Amino acid sequence: MTATAPGSVNWNTEALNEIVSADTDRPVLFTNARVLTADPLIGTMTGADVLLVGSVIVGVGPGIVTAAQDDNAIVVDCTGMSIVPAVVDTVALVGGRGHRAQYVATLTPGNTADLLVVPDGLAEDIPGAVATLFTRPAEVRALVAAGAPVLWAGTDVPGRDTAPATGVPATRDMTGDPRVGVWIDREDFLHQELTADGHYDETRGGRPHAYRGRYWIDGDRIDYLDDLGFWAFGEFVGDELHHAGYVMKLG
Incomplete structure (x- = not known):
């Protein structure tokens, strides 16, 4: 299977086909590029x-x-190309982070492999290179998210991830999920019940139904849509649920 669509730019097609092969976990090296890391040290x-x-x-x-x-x-x-972070840390670019360790989305070893490859002439700086995605997407040579190609030679990569559908999803049936139950924080102040029909009900300081609404779990993340209309989130860490500064365990 070829990964290059008819009429698209012929750019490293063989390499792309190797990257998207289902049976490969080989390292990928982008070479001979101008690299704008956004890292103040590099x-x-x-x-x-x-x-x-x-x-x-x-x-x-x-x-x-x-x-x-x-x-x-x-x-x-990548001869004649520039590589920039695909996710721009605008706060860091304007000097709003005091420590290098606070920088995010830089092309720093150890960081997530989110990168963008565009011709040198379209990369005077990082914001200009990123703008190419929206103003001249056909000129993008590669857009890589967490090491996986998303765009290549101006076209979508076959089998790429697609964005979730917009809008509030239907409530899920959580029957049998081990995270269904009543979560209680260390001070016994917050009791958050996750029910099998995809709803939650919070008791705070003995006050019942302080917040109620729907929830959705995606991996270790939980999103809440309260009946009052606001969104919130939490994270499952081992056997704990972290939410809004509270650390809870199943009661």
Whole structure:
């Protein structure tokens, strides 16, 4: 199967086909690019490489390509291209974060592999490169999310993730889910009942029905839509439910 649509730019088609193969977990190396990392320590580099292993960036800089054969990496030649973060930390770009460790979505080793590849002429800076996605999407050479190609050579990648449907989803039947039950915080102030019909009911400080509404669980995340109209969220961490500063366990 070819991953390039008719009429699209012929750019590293063979590499894309290798990346999207269901039976490969090889490293992917974007090489010989101008890399605008948005990392204050690393900065911008020319003739540089970005090495991805799974969903993580593991190396940035010149010379990584020398190990590509040893590592059986899939090589993507980015001559004439610039690589920028696909998710822009606008607060960091304007100097609003005091510590490098607070920066998010930079092309820093250890960070999630979200990156954008565009021709050098469309990447005067990071915001300009990202704007290409909306103003000239056909010029995008690659858009990668958590190591997986989303766009390639100006077209959608076959089998790519698609955005969830807009609008409030139907309430799910949670019968049999081990997270259904009454969650109680450490001070016994908050009791949050998750029912099998996809609804929740909170008792706070002995006050029943303080908040009520619907909930949806996606992985370790739980989203709430209160009957008052506001949205909130929580996270399951081991056997705990973290929500709005409360740490709860099943009662």
